[in-house]
Amino acid sequence: MKRGIIHLYKIDILFLDREFEHDVYELIKAFYPEAEIHTLYDEAEAGEYDLRFRVEREDETYKISYDRRENVTAGFTERKGVASADVIGEDKLTVKDPHALRKENKDALKYALYQLLVKLTGRTLPWGNLTGIRPAKLAMGMIESGMKNTEAAREMREKYLVSPEKTALAVTIANREREILKDIDYENGYSLYIGIPFCPSICLYCSFSSYPLKVWEKRTDEYVEALCKEIRETAFLMQGRKLDTIYIGGGTPTTLLPHQLRKLLDTLGEAFGYEGLAEFTIEAGRPDSITREKLQAIREYPVTRISVNPQTMNQETLDLIGRRHTVEQTREAFYLARELGYDNINMDLIVGLPGEDISMVERTLEQIQELAPDSMTVHSLAVKRAARLNIFKEKYQEMSFENNQEIMDLTMKTAYEMGMGPYYLYRQKNMKGNFENVGYAKVDKAGIYNILIMEEKQPIIALGAGGSSKLVFDHGKRIERVENVKDVSNYISRIDEMIQRKRTAVDKWL
Ligand code: SF4
16 A cells, blocks of 8 residues: 555645745645646636645735545535745845745745645655755755754754754765865866667656667667767867766667767767766666676776666566566676676666565665675656556556655665765655655765766756756856757757757857
8 A cells, every 4th residue: 555645636726826836836746646736827717626725925925725625425524724924025135136035935935835734634744845856955055155064954954844864864965965076167067968768678667768779779870870970069069168077878878789889989088088087977777788798898998987777676576667687687787897897886776666565675675785886876766747657557556656764764774784875865756755866875986977967066968869958057056958859860860950959058158
């Protein structure tokens, strides 16, 4: 049974004031992950509902009221409640900054709404009223603004109502990130992401830009060709800037053949140069894509970190989620990488997979401990709308999708036993149990790119189908994205347009 989840419910949110629509919606959704939520803007639109929120502003007050209808054996019982937050005016702020003013008002409204939802549901959330995906960034911001760790922790607990455990996690990670990033030049530096959008099969929970290799096998050379063109042109655009990290992900980069990998890595080296890189990661990812020849090819280049991702070491789950590889293949790929001299190997795990209870997670962790990777990233299952797991929802209705604090604690305990500490953290929408993804690493094996993408302090230029570049303006205050098309065929045929999009965005940024 799904613990702590409130079942199907029709919820209406009537926004008579839309200033914080997104935040209000996300916080309500976090309490009612399985509910059908409709947003309305006009009283007259109201239909059938079990629970209805009304968000309005009356002069100097934001007001959120609810009206809950319960069908208690045919007759309706109605319950109502209200929460309010004072609107903070400009006169109450010491710094006259419109962003700061908006944030103060948003925080006040979310604080009030959270209390209302706790009363309504009888539950609290581990991350309190935070709905963003980067809680460590919040802690980092506070510490960078001069707050002591204790002060940042108090603010997270009291203002954002984050649990003591999650507060400790966020503050610990913020400090470790600061230490790891201390030599990175945010102003002049940037990172590169390269996407290879093919996978041996598509996992049931996948929501990335990824396509079955079988379908595209005949066009992978063309894809690499287009990608190399984008690499050369991007290197030209970024001349004079310092490339700090490269991350080749996907999809599964090791679906490429050894000659394709060499072509890609040769082009990258010629275009950007490999000197002075702080990190170079290739996500080998799926064990069923890894061969000795491919790992040998990669070893010819200064790649510092790879990933071999089991997700789970339970064969029945792997079969169920469509990964089409065996537990044994994971072990073999890992030992092969060690034999070839890879000394920084990450392993990704997912908790909350269908049918997996704590004893199955324990079994996975024992086997990971035996392999002894250098870092481990623990994801809480998040099923986005597009994932096939959602499309085939009916089929999995009877299965448990369990994630709880006990499981999260167990993963952390195992990481510590392997000599790793937490170094990065992010949350996603629709995560089971409202938890988080945490990266653990041995002291000198943290993934720098992972931190950079979370902290949004320097530009990430993304190449390949589905690549989404992030350009950072005003010392991290504003981010602009520039997207490549997702479809492989379009990417190949429209490569010049993708390059032009990037050129326009980079010119603006420079
Ligand atoms: S390996 Fe990753 S990118 Fe590929 S299908 Fe599975 S989840 Fe998606």
